[in-house]
Amino acid sequence: MFVFVSEYQRPIEEVDQHREAHLAFLAGLNEQGRILISGRRNPPVGGVVVIDADDLEHAKAIMAEDPFATSGVARYEPIEFNPSAGPARSPEAESFLARRAGNP
Secondary structure (H helix, E strand, C coil): CCCEEEEECCHHHHHHHHHHHHHHHHHHHHHHCEEEEEEEEEECCEEEEECCCHHHHHHHHHCCHHHHHHHHCCCEEEEEEECCCCCCCCCCHHHHCCCHCCCC
């Protein structure tokens, strides 16, 4: 699993010009079963995307296609982690992780 934390490189008005394409990109990741959650940081200085990928290079390649990245309005920092079992996971996270492990 990977958390990508972005930082906007351009003014928010310029970032928002690419927002529709960015949201469509995230919707595509969701359709592929790759995305767990995403959202804009508060205050709006960037965003956070949690995805599943084969490895770090694959994760970077996926996020390099984000319109925010291709337009240069945001820069992503990847963080790899292994989800651990625990009482704090939501049913949605459990379902996502089960699909990831091949258990529908």
